[in-house]
Amino acid sequence: MGEMGIYDRIPCCAAEAAQRIKRININGIPTGISMFEVICLKVREKNISGEEKTADELMKEVKIYNYVPAGAYENYRSAILKEYKNGK
DSSP states (O other): OOOOGGGGSOOSSHHHHHTTEEEEEETTEEEEEETHHHHHHHHHHTTOOSHHHHHHHHHHHHHHHSOOOGGGHHHHHHHHHHHHHHTO
16 A cells, blocks of 8 residues: 555544544535545545446445444445545
8 A cells, every 4th residue: 555644554542533534414414434534545546447336445444434324325425425536
């Protein structure tokens, strides 16, 4: 993997983890996504082509650090992909 600086390690405490939360509107509800910037870096490094595969990989990573309710999975997936594309 490439250089990720402080993001290549697990947060040492809750305070550090809280600094890594990105607020994303999911179905109109502001929702904190932990480690979002790290997730984006990891997915970008994989050079995945196609939105479906990119969204799948994003959600795979998001679920490592965040609880995603089953009934809201598609809403999370759409919102996270949109935010990921806005950050490019």
